[in-house]
Amino acid sequence: MSSQTANDSTSGIDFQRIGLYAVLVVMAAFYLSPLESGLMTAFKSQEAFIGSTPFVPPPPSGFTVEPWFEAWSRLQLGVFNSLLLAIPATALSAIFGSLAAYGLTNVDWRGQVAVIMLFVAGIFVPYQSVLVPLTQFWTMVGLEDILAGVPLLAERTGLLELIITHTAYGIPICTILFRSYYATIDPEMLEAARLDGATVARIYWKIILPLSVPIFAVTLIYQFTQIWNDLLFALVLLTSPENQVVTLSLNQLQGSMVQQYNLQMAGAFVAALPTLVVYVLFGEQFAEGVAGES
Amino acid sequence: MREFIFRLFGRGRRPPDSDGDARPDGGTVTKEQTVGRSRLRDALDSDLLGSLPFWLPPALLIGLFVYGAIGWNVVISLTDWSGLGQPDYSSLSFAMYEEMLSDPTFWTATQNTFVLLIAFTVVTLLLGLLMAILVDQNIRFENTFRTIYLLPMSLSFVVTAIFWAWMYNPEIGLINVALRSVGLDFLAYAWLSDPRFSLAAVIFALMWQFSGYCMVVYLAGLRAIPTEQYEAARTDGASTIRMYRRVIIPQLRASTTSAAVVLMVFALKAFDFLFVLFGPTPGPSTDILSVMMFREAFRATNWAYGSAIATVLFLMALGVIGPYLYLQYSRGDL
Numbered sequence: 310m311s312s313q314t315a316n317d318s319t320s321g322i323d324f325q326r327i328g329l330y331a332v333l334v335v336m337a338a339f340y341l342s343p344l345e346s347g348l349m350t351a352f353k354s355q356e357a358f359i360g361s362t363p364f365v366p367p368p369p370s371g372f373t374v375e376p377w378f379e380a381w382s383r384l385q386l387g388v389f390n391s392l393l394l395a396i397p398a399t400a401l402s403a404i405f406g407s408l409a410a411y412g413l414t415n416v417d418w419r420g421q422v423a424v425i426m427l428f429v430a431g432i433f434v435p436y437q438s439v440l441v442p443l444t445q446f447w448t449m450v451g452l453e454d455i456l457a458g459v460p461l462l463a464e465r466t467g468l469l470e471l472i473i474t475h476t477a478y479g480i481p482i483c484t485i486l487f488r489s490y491y492a493t494i495d496p497e498m499l500e501a502a503r504l505d506g507a508t509v510a511r512i513y514w515k516i517i518l519p520l521s522v523p524i525f526a527v528t529l530i531y532q533f534t535q536i537w538n539d540l541l542f543a544l545v546l547l548t549s550p551e552n553q554v555v556t557l558s559l560n561q562l563q564g565s566m567v568q569q570y571n572l573q574m575a576g577a578f579v580a581a582l583p584t585l586v587v588y589v590l591f592g593e594q595f596a597e598g599v600a601g602e603s
Numbered sequence: 604m605r606e607f608i609f610r611l612f613g614r615g616r617r618p619p620d621s622d623g624d625a626r627p628d629g630g631t632v633t634k635e636q637t638v639g640r641s642r643l644r645d646a647l648d649s650d651l652l653g654s655l656p657f658w659l660p661p662a663l664l665i666g667l668f669v670y671g672a673i674g675w676n677v678v679i680s681l682t683d684w685s686g687l688g689q690p691d692y693s694s695l696s697f698a699m700y701e702e703m704l705s706d707p708t709f710w711t712a713t714q715n716t717f718v719l720l721i722a723f724t725v726v727t728l729l730l731g732l733l734m735a736i737l738v739d740q741n742i743r744f745e746n747t748f749r750t751i752y753l754l755p756m757s758l759s760f761v762v763t764a765i766f767w768a769w770m771y772n773p774e775i776g777l778i779n780v781a782l783r784s785v786g787l788d789f790l791a792y793a794w795l796s797d798p799r800f801s802l803a804a805v806i807f808a809l810m811w812q813f814s815g816y817c818m819v820v821y822l823a824g825l826r827a828i829p830t831e832q833y834e835a836a837r838t839d840g841a842s843t844i845r846m847y848r849r850v851i852i853p854q855l856r857a858s859t860t861s862a863a864v865v866l867m868v869f870a871l872k873a874f875d876f877l878f879v880l881f882g883p884t885p886g887p888s889t890d891i892l893s894v895m896m897f898r899e900a901f902r903a904t905n906w907a908y909g910s911a912i913a914t915v916l917f918l919m920a921l922g923v924i925g926p927y928l929y930l931q932y933s934r935g936d937l
Contacts, residue, residue, distance in 0.1 A: 329742065337748060340754060340755060340815070342777060343755075343767060343770050343777075344754075344766065363770075405661040406661070408661065411658075412658030413654070416651075418650040418654055426928075428662075429928075431665050433920055437874070437892075437893050438672075438917035439672035440897075440913065441679055442679065445679075474668070480665055481665060540760065540874075541874050541878075541897075545897075556875075559759075559762070563765050570769050574766075584758065585757065588750075588757035589750075592749075595753070599819055
């Protein structure tokens with residue numbers, strides 16, 4: 310697409326085009342300005358960020374990397390726990406989403422519309438309307454007592470609850486993402502496999518799953534970002550400080566270091582780094598996931 | 604949304620003259636009836652029964668965590684549960700809803716929630732549409748621009764709230780520094796702490812975060828419009844603005860509807876961003892129902908009262924998504 314544009318403006322200077330690019334660049338600056346001013350501030354000493362313009366790079370005298378070390382030492386436990394939470398929860402909700410989408414798309418049976426309806430509506434449920442029962446449910450289950458004797462899991466029950474919770478609430482959107490992709494698979498190919506005597510499970514394993522790599526990428530990336538970024542469920546479900554996830558740690562850092570903007574900004578970047586890396590590497594897949602929510 | 608709903612339900616429905624028509628609703632056919640009709644039984648075995656292991660476990664999880672929890676929440680809202688004890692389900696009443704209706708904080712929060720819902724949705728849609736049209740002009744570096752515009756969507760609300768608290772800092776934040784540098788000192792307000800502007804400041808920051816999403820949705824809509832329509836409008840001598848107003852934008856109605864539904868539902872459950880900026884007790888200018896629900900339930904341990912507010916939020920979300928799904932249905936897209 311961009312190769313054509315070179316020909317468009319061969320005749321003299323096109324002022325409309327220049328204006329268009331000017332607007333695009335100004336808007337890019339607008340979208341990046343909070344990150345840019347945050348990044349600059351994170352490298353400034355206390356005196357430097359109070360005395361200088363936010364988006365200007367730090368002067369040599371005011372340059373410091375101290376905020377990054379401080380932020381890392383305060384957030385590293387949170388980063389570790391967030392990885393422990395986000396990786397299994399992402400994988401589980403994607404796997405469940407794939408299975409459900411297959412059972413509700415490529416296997417044709419009557420009445421699936423009603424089940425699909427429940428999945429779709431599940432995307433839009435405000436989490437506030439399940440929070441109180443959710444905490445009550447986990448209190449009643451009493452995972453801590455059940456796993457009291459299990460060596461590694463006993464101290465991690467809060468995270469385990471959070472993994473199951475995120476998996477359950479992630480299933481609707483994952484199913485819909487997979488379903489819109491599975492709907493494009495040629496039904497005749499599946500019909501041929503069925504006539505050859507392949508079972509429903511075998512068709513999934515041999516045909517659908519190998520075709521699912523691109524949509525798994527989209528779903529995993531989108532879901533990882535969602536789970537990593539969540540604050541509400543963690544706030545409600547996690548009680549012990551050892552299980553704190555990074556969004557909680559960052560919120561605490563922000564609350565306790567009120568005037569230390571350099572530390573706050575460095576902390577924000579440390580907490581955002583995994584999602585930023587994922588976004589920069591897999592922007593297209595993320596965009597697809599985001600668009601699938603609509 | 605329209606597209607995937609269409610695909611979603613398009614496949615679920617059989618053509619009327621397919622072989623499935625011969626049997627009643629598949630879920631209610633019993634084994635005995637189907638014995639002897641081997642093709643039908645095979646179909647049942649391979650299709651419904653074969654598909655059960657795939658969708659039933661996730662469906663049960665959703666049934667428990669989403670729908671079961673919503674029902675349970677309604678029941679809790681009818682008790683008078685508060686404090687450290689357990690809920691007493693023996694006497695249910697609407698007492699919490701009566702309390703809610705006479706609570707001025709509830710009405711303030713409701714009002715703010717509606718302002719957020721409408722203003723945020725409108726400005727975000729408009730900016731997203733504008734960005735989509737700009738990006739759709741056959742530009743160079745389209746991927747780079749799109750990536751930048753969508754970038755805020757990948758960040759946690761905790762992160763963006765911290766960025767914007769710094770942006771809005773009255774003395775040394777970027778916004779006021781920029782305003783002062785162009786001589787607009789009188790506009791350099793304390794954006795987040797001034798009750799006149801705090802909600803608008805939140806809406807502006809959320810617009811920054813979500814407009815990239817709207818751009819993506821609109822861009823998909825724009826790209827679905829055949830190029831001939833652009834060319835036809837151009838040969839008719841229509842100006843660019845006129846072409847978009849008369850020809851292109853009216854065709855984006857489906858994109859607008861689906862993006863608006865997502866934005867409105869988000870506005871109802873917006874919590875993280877406001878919680879990080881203002882804490883559980885933000886004061887009347889930025890109190891919204893989702894924060895109030897959290898405060899009542901998880902800070903004041905008024906569990907039943909919190910559940911009642913949560914039920915109201917759920918009904919509001921239903922009020923958004925219900926008509927939308929019905930609209931899709933009546934258009935024949937379901």
